[in-house]
Amino acid sequence: MQSSRSNQDRTEKTRAALIAAARALFVEKGYAETATPEIVAAAGITRGALYHHFRDKRDLFRAVAEGEARQVAMEIETAAAPAADLPVDALLAGSRAYLDAMAAPGRTRLLLIEAPSVLGLAETRALDEAHAVRTLREGLSDAGLAGAGADALGDLVSAAFDRAALAIDAGGDRPAYEAALAELIRRLVA
Missing domain, CATH: 1.10.10.60 (Homeodomain-like)
Known part of the structure; x- marks a missing residue:
């Protein structure tokens, strides 16, 4: 033993x-x-x-990306849980947590730049679906934004979050992007 x-x-x-x-x-x-x-x-x-x-370097990269995506989802879930009284508050907390998680050195490069190139769009999407997008879709559903078109809505909101993370990583004004995401969420849920 x-x-x-x-x-x-x-x-x-x-x-x-x-x-x-x-x-x-x-x-x-x-x-x-x-x-x-x-x-x-x-x-x-x-x-x-x-x-x-x-199996190869690509398989190792997949393991790196999987670990990063899992960590992002965990940070979102941890932040959104205390705010779960109102779905909009959970979504807002989750959006801030996403930006915090993506601020980890190198994470934006790994998940948003390298992963689509190395793993391809379908595999990157599956990775995202299993982690951060899953938490986002749950939040949107809790806010009453489920049903027809919910998957597409989740994709679009996720793309907005990713674009904000890329812009912030490139030196963009985080408070401005955070405020824009908050406005987007409030308007969606209203």
């Missing part, structure tokens, strides 16, 4: 080291400019260990 647990611990530590090293390099250099030998050197493991845990 002890050996099984120590093998599992070793596996988890190796995967975590690969993901952390890859994340740092993908943020610094981009996916295309990052080579697998750099990743394994930064992680302090062998190239064989990389391919034991991931």
